[in-house]
Amino acid sequence: MNLEHLTREDTAVLTSAQLLEIQTFITEHLKDVLEDLRRIVQCETPSQDKALLDAGLTEIRALTIERLGEPSHEARTEGGEYGDALELLWPGAPAAADDAAAAVTSEAPVTSVCHYDTVWPAGTLSVWPMSIDGDRLTGPGVLDMKFGIVQTIWAVLALRSAGITHAPVRLLLTGDEEIGSVAGRPVIEAATKDSRVTLVPEPSAGGQPKDRRKGMVFADITVHGVEAHAGLEPENGASAVHALAVLVPEIVALAAPERGTTVNVGTLQGGTGRNVVAGRAECLVDVRVTETAEQDRVADALRALTLPEPYRSDERLRLELQVDANRPPMNPTPASEAAMARLAQLAAGLGRELSPRMVGGASDANFISALGLPVLDGLGAVGEGPHAWHEHLLISGVAPQTALLAGMLAE
The missing domain is CATH 3.30.70.360 (Alpha-Beta Plaits)
Structure with a gap:
């Protein structure tokens, strides 16, 4: 595998000033970020309710296109009894309009893989609506992993606002991660083979990425x-x-x-x-x-x-x-170690030190890692309680985590 784009010394990594500009942009638009999160949390998407999954994916697609514009490529894969998968691709930026098609076909994208299904059954919102108490934002699926979808959208918006060049961005949404990715797995494996790196904004481990999963x-x-x-x-x-x-x-x-x-x-x-x-x-x-x-x-x-x-x-x-x-278990591979080294450089630019963690839970990153492809997992929200009634994220972590994700989208 050619890891040149991840390891060569002249590969641009955002400066501290650029990263802080992105973080500031997210902080200044925090109200809008959280409102976008509320919008998709209000669409209940239990893994085994096909009708609700379809409605939720329609709403997520609408929000994404409202924020990022029409994608240059879109593909929806029927999931049968499971949630459908939706692939949306935008060209690298900044690029002249007449170069947009070339940018898509000639450059490897960065892929963000997010699942929109949750473990929470229909009707949960009636007893547990999304709410904010100080730094804690609670609600079904806010941490695992609807914030990851919103985080990806706003990472791209922040790069555009700052005029920072970034790779083509593919957002891949799947609807059955919580029940084994029966329909999602082949779509994920096919879509990520051409990616320079795949990002999985599942919940972080206290702000740290996850480099090993059982x-x-x-x-x-x-x-x-x-x-x-x-x-x-x-x-x-x-x-x-x-x-x-x-x-x-x-x-x-x-x-x-x-x-x-x-x-x-x-x-x-x-x-x-x-x-x-x-x-x-x-x-x-x-x-x-x-x-x-x-x-x-x-x-x-x-x-x-x-x-x-x-x-x-x-x-x-x-x-x-x-x-x-x-x-399959996820353990560090040469491809992912190269991506993690790049992530560590970006974290240093934000005054942070990375200490990747091993966790017992699995995610769709396991499939990508097993193919020997570069993947970074646990880039999402800082919080606690996935699958539990105390599920929450910390609002103070929204801007720093989004800035880190944006850094990996940048060239």
């Missing part, structure tokens, strides 16, 4: 049995609950904490009543790994599971397995 394995494990009256004829039943309960310790034993591998049986349910031999039981398993070899080991072991004796010999019991090695 990979994931999901497993849905179901045991089918036979129901019977627990008092009158228990011998006619085959308990799915009993069989699964014995299997769970075997699943948990796949963990290897010394290698960063954790296993969590998040839900376990089954049966229909106290006095009924359970005809069905199921559990949902979440595995986190730091290395690809561990992901393969655990996924293979889960796929090879069989019921323990004496349940295995009971032909009335059947084990059903669905195993998905959902996201």
Whole structure:
């Protein structure tokens, strides 16, 4: 891979004065930035509600084009039962109007990947509207990751206002990140292959980027049995609950904490009543790994599971397995390390020192990193509580984080 545009010594990095000018621009327009955030937060976009996802994406598209103008390229990919993906591309700037097409085709873009779906169900806004209390801005999805969308828009606006040359900018919006990026993954992988760098403004780690993320394995494990009256004829039943309960310790034993591998049986349910031999039981398993070899080991072991004796010999019991090695682990690659070095230069210009963090959660950056492509993750809001009722971002972090993102868009 050619990393020349990220590593050559004569590559321009914005000066401290330019970065501070961008930061000041965002501070001066903070009211508008937060109003844009409110506008898209008010469009509820739960991951599994296709109608709301479509409406939310329409509103986000409208806001983006109102702020940045018509894109030179636009493509919407149907997600089926999942949220659609939308790709919007603007040429590098400043550029003469007659050079705009050439700028798009001849220059590699910088891509910002943002998901617009959230974990919050429809109706959440009725009990928890977006609100501000001092430096805290709360609301469903404000941190994870609707601010990242607004942040990208205003980073471009700040560069334009300052007359700073920047690369072509691609904004890629996906609608199923929170449930595994089933529809989004192929779009992300295809769209980022030509990018000089991909930026993922997921929530930061206290203002720091994330250079390592764990990979994931999901497993849905179901045991089918036979129901019977627990008092009158228990011998006619085959308990799915009993069989699964014995299997769970075997699943948990796949963990290897010394290698960063954790296993969590998040839900376990089954049966229909106290006095009924359970005809069905199921559990949902979440595995986190730091290395690809561990992901393969655990996924293979889960796929090879069989019921323990004496349940295995009971032909009335059947084990059903669905195993998905959902996201590969994200670890530093030469391409991403070069991008991180550039980011560190920009942070220094703002008087900040970078200390990238490892986190257990995964994101769409995992897919990009696995391809060996340059990607920077965790460039978004400073805050706490993603997926929780105390989800919030700090308003004081809006301008500094946006200035840093803008620096990576600049040439």
